[in-house]
Amino acid sequence: MTTVPPPAAELSADEARRIALRAQGFLGAPDRRGGVRGLLRHLGAVQLDTISVLARSHELIPYARLGAVGRRTVEDAYWTPPGTGAAPNPPHAFEYWSHAACILPIEEWPHFAFRRRAYRARPNWYHDLADGAYEAVIKQLRAEGPLTATELGGAKNGGPWWDWSEAKVAVERALMHGEVVCTGRRSWKRVYDLAERAVPGDLLHDDLDDTECLRRLVRLAGRSLGVGTRADLADYHRLKGEQVDAVIADSGLVPVTVEGWAKPAWADPEALASPPRGRHRTTLLSPFDSLIWERARTERIFGFTHRLEAYVPKPKRVYGYFAMPLLSGGRLLGRVDPAREGRTLVAKHVSLDTPKAVLPMAQALREAAEWVGCSDVRVERVDAPELRGPLAEALTAL
Numbered sequence: 001m002t003t004v005p006p007p008a009a010e011l012s013a014d015e016a017r018r019i020a021l022r023a024q025g026f027l028g029a030p031d032r033r034g035g036v037r038g039l040l041r042h043l044g045a046v047q048l049d050t051i052s053v054l055a056r057s058h059e060l061i062p063y064a065r066l067g068a069v070g071r072r073t074v075e076d077a078y079w080t081p082p083g084t085g086a087a088p089n090p091p092h093a094f095e096y097w098s099h100a101a102c103i104l105p106i107e108e109w110p111h112f113a114f115r116r117r118a119y120r121a122r123p124n125w126y127h128d129l130a131d132g133a134y135e136a137v138i139k140q141l142r143a144e145g146p147l148t149a150t151e152l153g154g155a156k157n158g159g160p161w162w163d164w165s166e167a168k169v170a171v172e173r174a175l176m177h178g179e180v181v182c183t184g185r186r187s188w189k190r191v192y193d194l195a196e197r198a199v200p201g202d203l204l205h206d207d208l209d210d211t212e213c214l215r216r217l218v219r220l221a222g223r224s225l226g227v228g229t230r231a232d233l234a235d236y237h238r239l240k241g242e243q244v245d246a247v248i249a250d251s252g253l254v255p256v257t258v259e260g261w262a263k264p265a266w267a268d269p270e271a272l273a274s275p276p277r278g279r280h281r282t283t284l285l286s287p288f289d290s291l292i293w294e295r296a297r298t299e300r301i302f303g304f305t306h307r308l309e310a311y312v313p314k315p316k317r318v319y320g321y322f323a324m325p326l327l328s329g330g331r332l333l334g335r336v337d338p339a340r341e342g343r344t345l346v347a348k349h350v351s352l353d354t355p356k357a358v359l360p361m362a363q364a365l366r367e368a369a370e371w372v373g374c375s376d377v378r379v380e381r382v383d384a385p386e387l388r389g390p391l392a393e394a395l396t397a398l
Contacts, residue, residue, distance in 0.1 A: 007264075008254040009272055016227050016258045016265075017301050018276040021330050023226030023268065024291045025065040028278030036062045036069060036077035037092055044224045045102040045237065046078075047288040048095065050188070051310055053322045054338055054345070054372050058103060060286035064327070068371045078103050079184035080198075090200055091183035095190065097176070098237045099293060106183075108220075109199055113206035114213035116178035127169040137170040138179065138194070146193040148186060178206070214239065215247040222253040224290065227267040228297065235294045261300060282328040284336065284364045292325060292332075304332035320349040328360035336361065338368070344376040345369040350391065351383045358387055362394035 011019070021027040024043070031038050039062055040046055049057045059074050080091040093103050096112055104112075137152055144151075153167035164172070171192050174180035181195040195204060208216070221236035222228065228236075233253075234244045253266035285292060287308040292298045298306050306325055309317040320337020327333075334352040338345060347365055352358060365377050377395050382388040 005249075005255055007257045009256045009267065011227065011256055011258045011265075011267070013259045013261075013301075015276075016261070018330060019226040019267070019271045020228075020291070020301055021226075021280070022276040022278070023224060023271055026281045026291065026327065027276055027330065030066050030281075032066065036066070036074050039065060040078065040093060040103065041105045041107070042224070043290055044108065044220045045098045045104055045290065047099055047290070047293075048101045048103060049288050051322060054284075054324075054340065054368055057286040057288040060284075061289060063368075063371060064283045064285055064289060065281065068367070091181075091198055093183065094199070095182040095185075099235070099290070100238075100288075106200065106203060109181075109203045110205060110208050111213050111216045111220075113178075113208050114210040116176070116206060117210070119176040127164065127173075129169055129173065130166060133166045133170045134173060137167055137174060141171075141180065141192060141194050146184075146191045146198075148189040148191055150189065152192070211247060214243050215251055218244055218247050219251045219253065222251065222266055223268045223270070225268075226271040227256060227258065227265055229261065229263045229265050231263075232294055232297050233266065235297075236290070280328065280330045282326075282360045282363055284324040284338075284368055285327055286324065287322065291327075298332075302332045306332075306335075319351055323349070323351075326352075326357060326361050326364055328357070328364070333357035334361060336365065338365075340372065340374060341378075343374050344378050345372070345374040347377065347379045349381045349383075350379060352387050352391075355387060355390070358390045359394050362391060362398055366395060366398045 018027060025039060046058050046061050051057065054060065055071060058078065059071055062069050062074055078093050080089050091106050093106055094109060095101060096104055097115065098104055140152060141147060149168045149171060152171055154165045171180060175182060175192065178195055180192050181198050182190045182192055183198050184191045217237045217239065218233055221233045224236060225232055230241055230244050234241050248266060252269065254269050254272070256265050256267045258265050287306070292306050295306060298304055304325065309319060309323060310321050319335055323335040323337045325332045325335045333354065334350065334357045336347050337349040339348055340346065345365065345368065350361065352361060369377050379388065379391055382391060
């Protein structure tokens with residue numbers, strides 16, 4: 001680990017928490033003029049996932065910060081709509097491997113040159129591929145334009161979900177290498193196109209060396225986090241700790257100490273320039289929200305242990321399949337495992353840390369229900385039985 005210079009500032013735990021909330025768009029008036037695209041640029045990455053309960057996670061991210069943005073508006077803001085003439089519309093974003101599979105601002109394409117080079121250095125990328133299969137996919141895309149894996153010849157061979165067809169293996173390899181890009185989805189399927197055709201010419205290059213790519217990504221992670229440890233900065237775009245060490249001194253981030261944090265931290269100098277003030281959001285968070293991506297960071301900042309249990313066997317789940325933390329007043333006050341039954345939002349399992357969380361949970365449930373077109377909210381289970389009645393009363397009053 002690199003030697004840390006003397007701290008430029010000493011932050012209280014509360015200051016660090018508020019800086020993190022502002023950096024993630026949860027403190028202060030939301031930038032409605034920038035909308036979803038502005039939010040994407042601000043966060044730098046929005047994680048995608050197949051799970052859809054209230055909505056898919058990439059829809060929940062802007063909802064949590066901007067309020068009831070129309071779901072069609074969200075999709076149109078992320079993805080490039082089809083062109084009406086001979087020239088394609090320039091993309092706003094692309095999908096690539098960052099923290100996980102993420103939507104990224106198109107301006108970040110050059111920053112991932114280091115990762116594309118790394119994938120090219122891995123010849124087989126976990127799947128064998130017959131001679132000529134890769135070239136055939138590129139030829140088909142060049143001739144026919146943007147296509148899904150199904151349109152390229154089918155995504156699967158008929159076995160388990162990882163039993164990809166040769167066309168799917170080939171186009172995914174081309175995606176990792178950067179010869180192909182995904183700038184949209186159709187019915188949740190990736191739409192692939194040639195990068196040379198879809199990515200704007202001034203961005204379509206791998207000119208940045210690995211060090212410069214890493215420096216920029218660490219700088220962007222620091223801006224999106226506000227303040228973070230080495231592990232926090234590395235986790236944002238899934239870098240290695242030693243990669244952060246190699247560039248942190250030239251990243252523009254400044255070293256700080258945070259009350260109660262056992263390890264050194266770095267902050268965005270702009271985040272230190274003015275005290276974080278403003279209105280707090282009361283909302284439900286996707287388990288894939290970048291505010292709570294890293295479990296150790298979530299525990300350190302909020303004193304809240306969060307774990308996605310969708311992949312935990314049902315008998316071993318503690319909070320539920322898709323438990324969504326409740327954010328209110330800048331604190332995480334509980335969680336709810338939601339479901340939808342027709343026009344009813346079902347709160348299958350509600351956990352509240354304090355009676356003061358009852359009204360915020362009721363508000364968050366009612367707002368989420370309205371956003372997804374539900375007219376009723378039904379509560380099934382509350383961890384603290386004495387809070388079930390007050391929660392039901394609060395929901396009725398709203």
